[in-house]
Amino acid sequence: MFSLAELNTIDFVLPGGSVTFRTSAEEKNRVIVQLGTPEPGTALQAAKMLENDVMGIDVNMGCPKAYSIKGGMGAALLTKPEIVKDILTTLTTNLRIPVTCKMRILPELEKTIALAKLIESTGVAAITVHGRTINERSMHRNRNEVIQAIAHSVGIPVLANGGSRDIIRNHEDIEYFRQLTSATGVVIARAAMWNPAIFKSLQVDEPLPKLEEIICRYLTLVNNVSFFGGSRDIIRNHEDIEYFRQLTSATGVVIARAAMWNPAIFKSLQVDEPLPKLEEIICRYLTLSVRYDHHIAGAKYCVLRMLHDFGGTPIYEDVLASNELRDLCAIWNMLDVYDHEMSNRLERLKNHQLTLNNSTVNCNQEIISSPSLSVSSDSLSVPEKRPRVEEHLSNTTTVLVNDNNVPGVKINNFEEIVLSIPYERRFWPDHGTSPKQILREHCKLLKWDSPKYETIEDRNKRSFFSTVLVNGKRYRNTSACKSKRYAEQAAVLVCLHVLGIPDGKVHADENNKVNLNNK
Structure with missing residues (x-):
């Protein structure tokens, strides 16, 4: 872990040099890092590295993917209560920040409640409950009654998850879902990705934000959101979040896809307050992406999710074909912003180097590895x-x-x-x-x-x-x-x-830049 002066970020870097997690002081009190772990030792080691730079640590006990199950992580822990107890107790005992966990339900209600009570006994601050079993996916019904039973059985906050498809469509649905589940809150993923404006509470006669506004604003904030749940079935706008939370009796709601589809879903609108335009949201997101050197793959993914209703259109294809952040900025006529942010990054780097005992580094040098x-x-x-x-x-x-x-x-x-x-x-x-x-x-x-x-x-x-x-x-x-x-x-x-055969490599300067005016 080290501080990167050029971006003013805190980077966690693998031995090979890859940045596995990047954060900043501005989001310290907004980011909860979720860990996948099969045992307490490595979990504590990872959490200790993070505890000074994030708001909390969440243990994933719900991921049904094969790589998690085979590694003894995610939903594999649902049937290993002793390991669950060891992991969570180790973390809550040794960390200064809150520890939470996210779980799926078991086929038997009694075993599900017993596991939730065991988790509560470890000292965690809250439990996120996804209302589906390990073998169920988003097309299956979310068991809101099970979330409600858990919420009534434990004394810590329960966050309802999984209501996006059936319940959460707008902002009001979030509270409905919360009440339906007797939860303390709602965790939203897909509903927020589909409609990022779902978190915004509209006032009388207040119009919903345009998709263009939503994308720009959501992409600006995307690194601060790490929740997922009831997007497909329930969450479509801001009001659906509370509905989903009530529906599951949860403490809160975790949203992913609904927020990606509509980033303005988190915004509670005031009377006569218009929703942000999609283009504005995208531009704000891209500005931060350049400022903090966000990876092009992540930036493309977020923008494409915001444009999920525009698949096959010229602008969607242009985003898909982008190879660099500069390409994305060109689509929205933001090359001046790109150059400005890059200039600021270079200036910060130069200023930082002045403090390094007059050691000289050519900031503009490009390192090229010649084959040996x-x-x-x-x-x-x-x-x-x-x-x-x-x-x-x-x-x-x-x-x-x-x-x-x-x-x-x-x-x-x-x-x-x-x-x-x-x-x-x-x-x-x-x-x-x-x-x-x-x-x-x-x-x-x-x-x-x-x-x-x-x-x-x-x-x-x-x-x-x-x-x-x-x-x-x-x-x-x-x-x-x-x-x-x-x-x-x-x-x-x-x-x-x-x-002596060409390898098919495409250099950045060979890519065709996209002009939004031609769309």
Whole structure:
């Protein structure tokens, strides 16, 4: 964890350099971080790193996804009460900030209430209850009566979740859902994503905000919202939030999709107060995205969710085709804002550097990694399980050579060539051609066997390295990747580079900029 002066943010960075969580002082009292954990030790370690920079810690005991279940996290904890007790007790005993948890219901009401009471006994500040079982999804009915039974059985706040599809459509529905469930509050996800204006309480004759206004405002605040629940069935506007909370007898409501569809859903409108325009919301969000260097994938996702009713339109396709934040800003004629924010970031960075004992750093320098070719004298065996990278590379010797002198070193009857070429996913568009596709077509054209891949993992740094076998030669990339899939693409880059085949990379300056006036 470190403070990034350029963005005025607090970043939590993985050993490989990837930012896994970014926050700022402005949102400290608004953000609750949800942890997925199978045991108390790592949960406490992670929470301790976060407790000075967030409002609270929430333990996820409701995620039904396979990766959570297989890891003993999320909904897997619903049937492990002793582990639940150990995790929550450890956190509540050792943290200075509130601890909460989010759970799904069990098939049996008695077991559900027993689990809720056990959770209450650990000292948590509140419980969010999603009214569906581990095997149920949003198309199934939310068990509001079960949430109500839990709310009547425990003495701590219960937040109702899951009412978006059936109940929450507008702001008034939120209170209705809360009363229906006897909850203290409502947790909303989809209803707020569909209609971010759902949190806004309209006065008499007050019009709803336009979708354009909602998107801009929601995208400005999106990093401060971490709730999800009754969006599909109930939550459509601000009033639906309270309805959903009452419906589940919860303490509050967690919203995701309803807020993404309508970011103004959280705003309680006054008499004659107009809702913000969608364009205004998008512009405010993009301004903050540039200011805090939000990842393009996250920014595109949020904007596209706001435009869910405009799928297939030119503006939707333009957002989908964007590769950088600058591209998104161009769609809404915000290039002047983009340049201004980038200039401010550079100025903050320069001012910060003045305090570093007169150490000089060229803020405008661009670091370019040139491929360096090397040859390994060791072989890569194919293990039954993916080995740790240190086990594989500890005895490896490399000899640097130039690009025009690729020696034929035999390794287990194969020649191995090693390069360091960073693979950045953003330079290969979603609808473009990937390096693996290019290599596959090349092999097919020359009637070579299909490429074969081997991958090793550095578990300490959470990095992956792959080797690809093509036509009797092995090509290995020493540039670390964050996933096996990306590591395979990186290995192919080495092969394509040596074979002199274009890799399909698209540079930022080659992208067509979008003009909103042409829409």
